[in-house]
Amino acid sequence: MSKVPNMPKSWRVETKPHKFCPGCGHGLVLKALGEAIDELNIQDRIVFGCDIGCSLLSWDFFNVDTVQTHHGRTTPVMTGIKRARPDRICIAYMGDGGGYAIGSQHLVNAASRNEKITLILANNCNYGMTGGQMAPTTLPGMKTETSPYGRDIEDTGYPTQGPEMVAAITQHKAYVARGTVANVRQLKNYIKKALQNQMDNNGFSFVEALAGCPTNWSTNAKDTWAFIEEEMPKYFKVGEIKTPAQKEENTNG
Amino acid sequence: MAEKPIQGEKRVFMTGNEVVAWAALAADVDIMYGYPITPQNEIMHYWTRLAPKYDRKFLQTEDEISAGFTTCGGVLSGKRAFTATAGPGNTLMQEAMTMAEMMRIPLVQVVQQRGGPSTATVIYSQQEVTMTCYGGNGEGLRIVYSTGSHQELFDYTIKAFNIAWKYRFPTCVLGDGYQAKMRESLYIYDPAIKGIEMTNTYPFVGSDGMPGIDREPNHLRNTYNTEEELYEVVKNLVTEYEKISPEVVEYQTFDTDDAEIVIIAHGIVTRAAQAAVNSLREQGIKAGHFRPVTLRPFAGEQLRAIAKKAKKIIVAESAQGQLRKLVTDAIYGESVPLENYFKPGQGITAEELVDYVKGL
Known part of the structure; x- marks a missing residue:
């Protein structure tokens, strides 16, 4: 018998190893989330919702009640649950296509209404499940299946700055951050704060996580990490963008 | 409370x-x-x-x-x-x-x-x-x-x-x-x-207890990996739906026992059809009316029995044949002629149905 690797307590061991491609960022984001759930001791209060796209592969990932929804529709499903059962902690998990394209109206309006849910979005600059098409987050010049000569910003605009957008449309009770799988400890802390914001009944919380997609990027391990650590942060700044405390400080100051 | x-x-x-x-x-x-x-x-x-x-x-x-x-x-x-x-x-x-x-x-x-x-x-x-x-x-x-x-x-x-x-x-x-x-x-x-007792509701997600310890987590999905897996799921859904259909299906009949002309209508058009049948009967015309209350499931068997006896069926609806599709699907194989009284997006009165039947 080989030793079972160290996993967050809230992970469902029976469904491991998980179904993501080797090198995929989802496993690391979900590890950070699992550890955050463990440390906050809220496993029995979580309702987890996952989108369509690669994120759907997390439908049996945790030992928590889970709903796999439609592409872009995780936000309204989790909103519906939270509105009906405010005592639950609702997490909507999705990719950049689900959050910033097909489900962008839900993200914008859930943020505007200050829905007391936590949205975690893995940004890997492309549509992974469908085979690597251009996403709202595809970097300028980046080649994908639907931008084979590189993303032309004159033709298709600039990448969506998700957390910056959410920060701009939320009120002072929101928590907004961008982490990266290159720094899982930091990402876990952001997710913890995002969940804590919901537990405090404060309001909307949103964490984008920069994540790798070596399958569709056609990169080896070294180039994958180089892209995550060097290329993506040039456009997607890592850090906390809005914390509930900031407003209080401003008000007091 | x-x-x-x-x-x-x-x-x-x-x-x-x-x-x-x-x-x-x-x-x-x-x-x-x-x-x-x-x-x-x-x-x-x-x-x-x-x-x-x-x-x-x-x-x-x-x-x-x-x-x-x-x-x-x-x-x-x-x-x-x-x-x-x-x-x-x-x-x-x-x-x-x-x-x-x-x-x-x-x-x-x-x-x-x-x-x-x-x-x-x-x-x-x-x-x-x-x-x-x-x-x-x-x-x-x-x-x-x-x-x-x-x-x-x-x-x-x-x-x-x-x-x-x-x-x-x-x-x-x-x-x-x-x-x-x-x-x-x-x-x-x-x-x-x-005497109506409201059916109890229950959570599909978010019930009490520690998932994985006190109870299994509820993992709900609508995505499947293989044709066989999906086929099994859909077959079970269909089987269950067909099993409950006889308990759920609802319809009404008006003077259909000896009716030679049967008007089929649903929703608010049933009111015009009911009144039209009364008027036609007063004028000695053997008219009847079949009204599906549930459109899904559809009272196909019951309609077929009526269709076997009728000389003519009229489908009256404020649409271009959407009810008719349900009807023809239900009575496929019957030889009774079907007439259409379609008024998409417009109301239908008893008087116009009476005139239409008399003009056939």
Whole structure:
């Protein structure tokens, strides 16, 4: 018998190893989330919702009640649950296509209404499940299946700055951050704060996580990490963008 | 606990939209999710005025896609939840309806049909029959009640919640702009005094206990990996739907026993058909009327028995043959000739049906 690797307590061991491609960022984001759930001791209060796209592969990932929804529709499903059962902690998990394209109206309006849910979005600059098409987050010049000569910003605009957008449309009770799988400890802390914001009944919380997609990027391990650590942060700044405390400080100051 | 919204039974005179709001209150509905579209708006207007007085909730969403999916969420959390829509809103809501169909989510959808295709009119039609019964990428595994009066709007809205939760299929109350906006007399009542027991609800997600220790986590999905896996899932859904269909199916007949000419109509057009049959009988014409109350499932066997005896069938509807498709599907193989009285997006009166039958 080989030793079972160290996993967050809230992970469902029976469904491991998980179904993501080797090198995929989802496993690391979900590890950070699992550890955050463990440390906050809220496993029995979580309702987890996952989108369509690669994120759907997390439908049996945790030992928590889970709903796999439609592409872009995780936000309204989790909103519906939270509105009906405010005592639950609702997490909507999705990719950049689900959050910033097909489900962008839900993200914008859930943020505007200050829905007391936590949205975690893995940004890997492309549509992974469908085979690597251009996403709202595809970097300028980046080649994908639907931008084979590189993303032309004159033709298709600039990448969506998700957390910056959410920060701009939320009120002072929101928590907004961008982490990266290159720094899982930091990402876990952001997710913890995002969940804590919901537990405090404060309001909307949103964490984008920069994540790798070596399958569709056609990169080896070294180039994958180089892209995550060097290329993506040039456009997607890592850090906390809005914390509930900031407003209080401003008000007091 | 707040007192019951309706004590006993009351005679009232109100619009159909108000009726739906009262019925949902009487049915102990916990939460409504909705998005404005005419002619269903006043369901939300009355609900938002009444709901806080009885500890009920409301969420106005960003569109009907969201209204449908938030309703799915509300139901998954174990609450009696519903939404209401019409026309293009119903179109957007079909995505959520397919999820409800696939995952056996007992949501209730009230549809007040408006003119189509597209934005068309905000007034009236029966053009959302195909969509409400079969919309989206699914197999139409829903229960659809087509109401014809305000009393029925009240009765069937309450019933829809009970049937949805009993059988766990999404359930629709199919009204129209006439029923939504007209005022009519009816009795509203506390279901308990009629011996109606509301079917218990329960959470699909978010129940108590530590998942993985006290209980298994509930992992709900609608995505499958292989053809065989999906086939098994859909076959089970269909088998279950067909099993419950005889218990669910509802229809009415009027003078069909010896009828040579049978008018088939549903929803509010049944009223014109009933009156037309009375008038035709007075004039010595052996007319009858068959009215499906549930459009899904459809009373196919019962209609076939009538079709075998009739000399002519007339399908009368405020649409271009959407009811007729249900009819021909149900009585395939019968030789009785079918006549169409189609008025897409327009009302149908008893007088015009009488004239039409006499002119055949």
